[in-house]
Amino acid sequence: MTEFGGVPFSTEDAVLDSRRTDRSGSLVEGRPEAVLLPRDAADVAKALRWATSTGTPIVPRGAGTSLTGASTAGTGTVVLDLSGMNRIVSLSAADATAVVEPGVITADLDRAAATAGLRYAPDPASHEISTIGGNIATNAGGLRCAKYGVTRDSVLGLSVILADGTRIETGTRTFKGVAGYDLTGLFVGSEGTLGVVVAATVRLRPIPAGLTTIAASFTDAAAACTALAGVPGQPVIAELLDAAALSAVDAYLGTSLAARGSALLIVQVSSGVDGVLSALRPTAVSLEVSSDGDALLHARRSALPAIEQLGRPLIEDIAVPRSRLPEAITAIADIAARWQIPICTLAHAADGNLHPIIVDDPSRPAAAASAADEIFALALKLGGTITGEHGIGTLKREWLTRELDPANLTLQRGLKSLFDPNGILNPGKVL
């Protein structure tokens, strides 16, 4: 067989080095042997047939924005870089669907949908640089999933190349469909370990009319969560920033948010503004209402780059039942104090999904790791999960075995063997 199945590739040092890691910054031993650059589904099928015939481990990759090491590639592996397959194949306003290749940038799809009065709802923080394929691989969330759910909720069907190069179609091109077991749901969130997505049919949503955004400061995060619990209806967005996050944002943007209160809650709704104000006003220490959501959300969207100014961030991603949110936030602050390490917490508050961002202290590497461990343990203690939307990758594999019961893990491994009997698809990830 031709080298790499005849698929375009690069073995340049710079290319290999750039595909070793992802946004987690974590590394595995060595670097990949080559980076394959498929142009279409046929190239992906060729690459996987070649990989199966040679027993070569393949690391599928989009934009490399994984926060868990899901895209790390070391010695003996070959990277399958899907970022060049970035066509919006079709977009139908009448059907409110689009068919896209995996390398399409998330925000580009949203902008294309907007020209038809629609939105592609999932908006992970990385949406300006992440790919739809990567979002599918991790079942990515974002700010808007308070209202619209996660990536799974916007994926109707997939075209997937299996480990042996066979192409299958899953799901439907319709909003509903229950013909057979839910293979689509199985591929979504599987981090490239079960197959390689070469096209997705996604659902688009109407852009809500008359969005109003309310930013309210509170004396502490617990008070903000309590106030949010009284908000009637379903917000489109409900984001929380704690005191440490606000300080980082202030330093980065030159704002003075932290001076207003130790927690900032940003709620966006398409109706029922009065109800939101009634719920927040009694305990808010300051309150701002705007029809320009982008302005009020700018602080939230700037939080990660702001925190990155403080040092290398370890971005955690626990989710807890909504009522446990205040308890979780308080406990995370305690963990930061105990390990004397900065932890800035952002939360998709309506979903109970917290991002405690630990700022690594290179002189005390054990501190960050220990704080992370305590955060995972906290999530499980509160009836939650170690990952709401970022996935397992390499960094949370050990904790996955603590979250899932042994019989569940046995089935998980059985699924992996069924889909990838030779273990060539992103080995060492998830399980």
Next chain:
Amino acid sequence: MTEFGGVPFSTEDAVLDSRRTDRSGSLVEGRPEAVLLPRDAADVAKALRWATSTGTPIVPRGAGTSLTGASTAGTGTVVLDLSGMNRIVSLSAADATAVVEPGVITADLDRAAATAGLRYAPDPASHEISTIGGNIATNAGGLRCAKYGVTRDSVLGLSVILADGTRIETGTRTFKGVAGYDLTGLFVGSEGTLGVVVAATVRLRPIPAGLTTIAASFTDAAAACTALAGVPGQPVIAELLDAAALSAVDAYLGTSLAARGSALLIVQVSSGVDGVLSALRPTAVSLEVSSDGDALLHARRSALPAIEQLGRPLIEDIAVPRSRLPEAITAIADIAARWQIPICTLAHAADGNLHPIIVDDPSRPAAAASAADEIFALALKLGGTITGEHGIGTLKREWLTRELDPANLTLQRGLKSLFDPNGILNPGKVL
């Protein structure tokens, strides 16, 4: 081992006969040997351990409202009747979740949620008699899924007894979670062929404020669909009844809906009423607006009993891309004319999900079967699916092999073997 693993059971003739079939009215050869009546998860585990040790096929069953023969039980099988496990274990307004046993009646859960200002969104037409377990087995939809999605979208996690009696927990108790492959999604819609659900954690939703319902009549169904396509935003409900359905309803309720126009569209929204009226008014031949949604929806909810007055209904369940809805409705009317058999069509129009209800003519059994076949072929031709929300059961198995590609079917069979290696769980269903 004790008979039936020590689980309470009945072998009375009346009980066995009543568990032979489901609402599809279809039959398999003979009747079950016994009906097991588990009281709790431990009983279910005992039953499945016993079934595995004896190699006995088990037919799990809720209220028996399957429309596809998924609950039919014949010679040599034992029915596992879960309707007695009907406790709402917990309901948390603060978390907007509930934990329920599989035998809970769908509408009972919705009513319990309403006392906390919440709703359990999925509302299949059978919601007053169907069980949550049955809804999970088929991934049931309903009127409200225009806004809230199907049962899968309201199920966060499951407790499942596997074929060998092992209990596993899947998913999360939180709104988001991506720890491992999506086993929850795999069990939802699996029609009792992969495991038996003994508890579910479900998501509840805020009851929208200020619901308004608009009923509009049109000269034909295509005009109604065209008007609906112009409705801005996301309706909570958008239901369509064609001329044949309206005539049946008129005869049943003593109304005169068919005289107003050959198609009735019922749209419910929580905001943006003016936009709906602007979209519908230009082509509607009559229009009614009410804050009492139940009154306007009464015709829709009465449609099935009304059609049952005409004869035995074969309730089909195709879904098509939304833009193909007018074409589908026209083609179904053609099929009815060609086979000279009444077909009343109801549609969850916003989702492109059609229920062509064929009224069987016992003197010409081939007519109904042929019409159904043409409806399935039509769905696939229009880029749709043979089942939007009812599932495969026994009645659509052959058509499943036409909808799914061979590699997909191979994976489906692999999943079945992985979860149920001895083939004791609802054999002969789905695959």
